[in-house]
Amino acid sequence: MVTAASGRRGGTPECRGPGGSPGGCPRRPARRRRLGTGTAAGESAQELQAFRDYGESWYRSRKGLESRFQPREPLARQPQVTAEARCKLVSWLIPVHRHFGLSLEALCLAVNILDRFLATTPVAADCFQLLGVTALLIACKQVEVHPPSVKELLALCCDAFTRQQLRNLECIVLHRLDFDLAAPTVSFFLEHFSQVRLEARGADAGEAADARSLAAGVAELSLADYAFTKYAPSLLAASSLGLADRLLRHRSPLDLRVSGYPEELLRDCMDQLQLLVSLNGRSLSLLLPSEVAQKCPWLGD
Template sequence: MELLCCEVDPMRRALPDPSLLYDDRVLHNLLTIEERYLPQCSYFKCVQKDIQPFMRRMVATWMLEVCEEQKCEEEVFPLAMNYLDRFLAVVPTRKCHLQLLGAVCMFLASKLKETIPLTAEKLCIYTDNSIKPQELLEWELVVLGKLKWNLAAVTPHDFIEHILRKLPLPKDKLVLIRKHAQTFIALCATGRRTWSSLEILLQIYRINLDFNFAMYPPSMIATGSVGAAICGLQLDDGDRSLSGDSLTDFLAKITSTDVDCLKACQEQIESVLINNLRQVRQQQQSNPSKTVEELDQASTPTDVRDINL
């Protein structure tokens, strides 16, 4: 008799560990060590001479597209961006090497978070073969050395579940908040996000963010993302503790975040969304034959070569 393996989902993930999720010591330890993994400085001012903020946005958008197309775990992209920012904060880098650096950072992050990590050959294909596998492997050692092999960085994703479990909301609404908060985290890294409401299909926005979000602690980005998601989805159900300043105070206490800083972070996320929505509508009016998705097509991998001059 022939044996057949018909597993539908071989990449099934483990369930959250209650011993970690419901122990406040875990959250406390994350808050204690998170600043170790922030860039040491605003590197565009004091380290990088050849790389500009718009170049970082281009490469970050490309990295997000690769992660989305390869269906990487949600933690891979923010972790790769953490590596990229930490490396750029200590090593002056030529702009022609920026896409190579982005590919190396995805390579390392996927090794840490994926069951089947991205291969060097596949990443080179996404650069339109502008880099070679051997070059990527050589740079992998360079990046590891500059990061001192400290790859288990704290990212905003690490805080999401700890924040959500403390919210007095039913499980179905927490699922919505989680999805939106994870999307906001990608927004803070690259300026691209996907927004979905309860009534309509996905709409894709383009957002041009500056470098300021890279200097925010992961806990603040996570808390601000959850707050923005709750406000955007209007899930307070009349509960005054989950609206306006009361919501900000409630979230700030969870992660011991300064209320004013948290409010500024959340307002920055929300204002960028509003501005971008206005831009998308203007683009739709000027190009009525194109869909929102076509208007928002991010730079293709080969477009990143524009900065390799």
Template sequence: MILSGDQDDVSDYDEADYYDEQGFTTAHSIRDMSVMLPPRFTHKTRAEVDAAKEIVEARLAAEDEEDWDIAMVTEYGEDIFAYMREMERELLPSPNYMDIQKDLQWSMRAVLVDWVIQVHGRFGLLPETLFLAINYIDRFLSVKVVSVGKLQLVGATALLLAAKFEEINCPAVDEIVWVVDQGYSKADIIKAERYMLTILEFALGWPGPMSFMRRISKADDYDSEIRTVAKYFLEVTLMDERFVACPPSFLAAGAQCLSRMILGKGSWTAEHVYYSGYTFTQLKPMMCVLFRCCEKGRKHHDAVFEKYTNRSFKRASLFVEEQIRFGFIPPFQLEFDPDASRDLYQEMHMVPHALSTAIPILG
């Protein structure tokens, strides 16, 4: 899908006029770029979602087991997630923001995200904190043009803000100064924090994909293997600019669906449609792009791949790599790769036949 916008030539801006005293400037223009966008809801897909809702609600017991847990506030569940679906779209970054950056490229964003993932892991922070930090980075860069020398400061500040929002015990400013190798002072971090809050207009409550994944996981009876592989797929999307404009609910649904497929645990059922709000047909284009990202995982998302080789993550990245090497191909892949053939895929993976079932996750 294509988003369009007017293009201004920013190459003639004077350096002194272009950047303000903090090294930032207001975004000026957006030009055309191909991005992955969420699907539209046609009459057909609406009917499918409504039918799934009718089927699932008819199956639900009169007293759901979660009704006994007052912390689950099940009576407000639909209203809460309806609100989250509104907020996820309101707080999305521009998918074309790199076009207004004078010095930056998407590859530089990938390097920054790679670094943020490593720092996030070193501090042992929650998954929600990571996704929130990347959202802050992308939203900030959608509004302000940043010099190369300030890019790491943006990443460090976003991670600090996200940690303050999500964590019980968040890193101290001195620790942030340490992870940037004294590249910025404590005063720089505090000043940048105030500035980022102003640019984001204190709108910090973006609902990340983990919240939506927990809801979808109910359809899988909270299967830990499906969820772990899906979390790996979700973090893969952080590294690729094509997913910048995707709402987190859409990413969570696609990651969960692809995880079920590669694990050989069945199709996208009415329960999955009900809890995710997306049909299988809507998810196919996004899963196709996500699968291609994983074909060369060590090169495409090195930090994420290395993270998920850990036993605590069930070595999910190694499992996905092995499945692809042994010939796993999503059944819809050729629909979105018209120039590819199954023989070409099999030759690339050096196996005679594509596997139809998944092998167990490595222990």
């Protein structure tokens, strides 16, 4: 069992993220702005052309890898980590990734790394938060130009762990996963289906952008809910976009047949997502751009 007890500083820390509040931690590092968040028209045109040239083949390649990277019942071997503990950890990682200005891709990849490791290795409860930030660090090294430093991540854990503990766990995770980290994510499929939508005749770019933003927020919520680990990322992405179109009452919704999933499977996933949204409306509103949140007055109900 992986445990952090042997190297922790001075006993039990007073504050933790999951199960506690990161608000009691030392002052966080200043929030950093992500590079390239504003996409110029020329860059958009280049992305669209790249999608036309390679999008379908890249989609088929990534979709073919889903089953290989999707862990089955990640908590089945965990005597100390529960679904509730996982929910608290991922719910904490969501604002952490936003604090650092990281991409949705980095968050999705971090949760995938977390779940795949949990599926292979029992983890002690006192090591679980350390595992979360380690997974986030590994994911950021994969997809971010400027990943957060070890010092910054440890500060958000109230310095409850040492640099050496994080480095040791990073090595353990990488070896357990055989350095196989390029998992297909919900984020990738959200982007793909959104580009497919823009290619359709009569596409409404405004509706597509709003649906993409709302679907991304819904997908973030689903990452924390253990019940959604049974759904493939491509199914979650298509269902999130379908639900977003339904909630925003769009006139030109995404044709969900592009996902290749049967209608009943899409409907089941969308119904579960809608229940999740109905239970977490206020949390979802905090994940959305203000202009999209204003179009969702029901989030405050």
